[in-house]
Amino acid sequence: MDKSKVIDAQNLFVADTEQEWIVRAKQGDQQAFHCLYENYHRRIYALCWRMLADKESAEDVCQEVFVQLWQKIENFRGESKFSTWLHSVATNIVLGHLRKHKNWLQRVFSIEDQTIQDIPVEMVDNTELSALDKQIARLPERARCVFVLFAVEGYRHEEIANMLGMAVGSSKSQYHRAKSLLQQWVTL
Amino acid sequence: MNSQNSEKALQEQLTQLPKEMTPERELWSGIEKAIQHNNQLNTTISSHRPAIPMAWAASVIAAVLLTWGVISPQQQQLQTPVSLVSAMQQDFEQQKQTMLVSFGQPKISALSVDMQKQLAELLSARQAIEKALVDDPNSSDLLNILRWTQKQELDLIKQLYSPQWQSI
Numbered sequence: 001m002d003k004s005k006v007i008d009a010q011n012l013f014v015a016d017t018e019q020e021w022i023v024r025a026k027q028g029d030q031q032a033f034h035c036l037y038e039n040y041h042r043r044i045y046a047l048c049w050r051m052l053a054d055k056e057s058a059e060d061v062c063q064e065v066f067v068q069l070w071q072k073i074e075n076f077r078g079e080s081k082f083s084t085w086l087h088s089v090a091t092n093i094v095l096g097h098l099r100k101h102k103n104w105l106q107r108v109f110s111i112e113d114q115t116i117q118d119i120p121v122e123m124v125d126n127t128e129l130s131a132l133d134k135q136i137a138r139l140p141e142r143a144r145c146v147f148v149l150f151a152v153e154g155y156r157h158e159e160i161a162n163m164l165g166m167a168v169g170s171s172k173s174q175y176h177r178a179k180s181l182l183q184q185w186v187t188l
Numbered sequence: 189m190n191s192q193n194s195e196k197a198l199q200e201q202l203t204q205l206p207k208e209m210t211p212e213r214e215l216w217s218g219i220e221k222a223i224q225h226n227n228q229l230n231t232t233i234s235s236h237r238p239a240i241p242m243a244w245a246a247s248v249i250a251a252v253l254l255t256w257g258v259i260s261p262q263q264q265q266l267q268t269p270v271s272l273v274s275a276m277q278q279d280f281e282q283q284k285q286t287m288l289v290s291f292g293q294p295k296i297s298a299l300s301v302d303m304q305k306q307l308a309e310l311l312s313a314r315q316a317i318e319k320a321l322v323d324d325p326n327s328s329d330l331l332n333i334l335r336w337t338q339k340q341e342l343d344l345i346k347q348l349y350s351p352q353w354q355s356i
Contacts, residue, residue, distance in 0.1 A: 030223065037216060042208035049209055059213050066215075067222045100347070128209075132201040151202055183194035186201055 022082060026074050033073075037066055040083070044090045050148045051094045053137035061097050065090045087153060095163060098141070135185045139178050146171050147178035273321050273334070280338040287342060291349035303348060310341045 018039070024032030044065050048058035069089060076085050136144060145164065149155045150171075155163075157171040164171065288294065296304060317334045324330060 030220070033223075034216065034220075037219065041215065042210055045211045045215075046207065046209040055212065059211050059215060062211060063215050063218050063222070066219045067226070070219075070223050071226065130201070130205060132198075132205055152205060179198065183191070183198050186197050187194045 018082060022073065022076065033070060040086060041066065044086065047087065047090055047153065048094055050133065050136055050152060051145055053144060061094055065093050068093060091149065091153070091163065132186065135182055139181060143174045143178035146174040150175050273318065273325070276334060283342060284345065287345055294349055299348065306344060310337060310344065313337050314341065
């Protein structure tokens with residue numbers, strides 16, 4: 001039997017099932033929406049956690065993503081993959097959360113958080129977290145966001161610059177800063 | 189280790205990075221409650237639609253009355269910048285009080301130390317600006333900063349006490 005055809009059939013089945021959940025969720029079916037949640041919440045939580053480097057905030061924002069998804073799902077027209085669209089919705093919500101919770105002093109005087117964090121105690125013994133995730137959490141906020149969006153989520157620097165309201169060059173330099181810090185840390 | 193090796197090590201760890209993480213807290217029940225709450229809210233709003241223009245009209249009338257009250261000829265002394273500052277302060281205190289009442293008069297001391305610190309920073313910034321305005325009452329920059337600081341304080345209070353999804 002041709003193995004590639006079996007995989008295609010399986011993918012088609014998954015895509016069809018997901019398409020059905022989306023259609024039903026658009027019609028207000030909460031059960032179908034729950035299926036979408038079950039399918040995606042771990043991926044969205046991973047995005048939130050990496051961008052925010054804080055468990056509590058990541059859980060809150062992950063909830064907010066799905067509450068907003070329920071309200072916005074009718075805007076999904078299928079022009080891109082659902083997962084791509086959902087990740088862009090989630091990224092915008094995470095960035096909105098970061099902007100909203102910025103210390104007012106940082107907002108007024110545009111102070112950039114440059115501090116490199118120690119690995120929080122709760123993470124040191126957390127065996128579920130990969131070594132790299134523990135180090136990503138130590139990066140300064142901007143460098144961390146750019147790194148996660150570029151290296152993990154696969155956005156281009158032009159898109160990141162647009163999302164973060166910075167120049168493309170700044171996005172690239174923040175990425176290189178994050179990368180060189182991580183290179184130092186992962187080889188220690 | 190040279191830079192090529194460290195780049196390779198990072199690249200390897202990146203490819204092995206898990207796509208998923210499992211939250212410790214159960215999140216669905218909070219989402220479900222928020223969705224149901226929103227659905228109920230939408231139903232209520234659509235069944236009481238005539239109330240919205242009424243509310244808008246009431247707000248516009250209140251705003252017009254307030255503006256007229258502030259700049260009416262009988263109260264011309266309010267037009268001096270110092271009085272403008274006190275009018276801004278009064279208006280701000282009133283808004284803050286209304287907001288705190290709507291949140292059930294919460295105790296500031298019950299907030300986390302970090303939040304208390306942020307509120308204290310805003311308060312001391314506001315007091316410093318007010319003090320500076322006494323010396324330079326015509327400074328539109330200072331007036332703008334004062335208004336901005338007041339708004340930040342109101343936003344922070346709103347943010348601190350608005351119901352969170354998980355507690356709906």
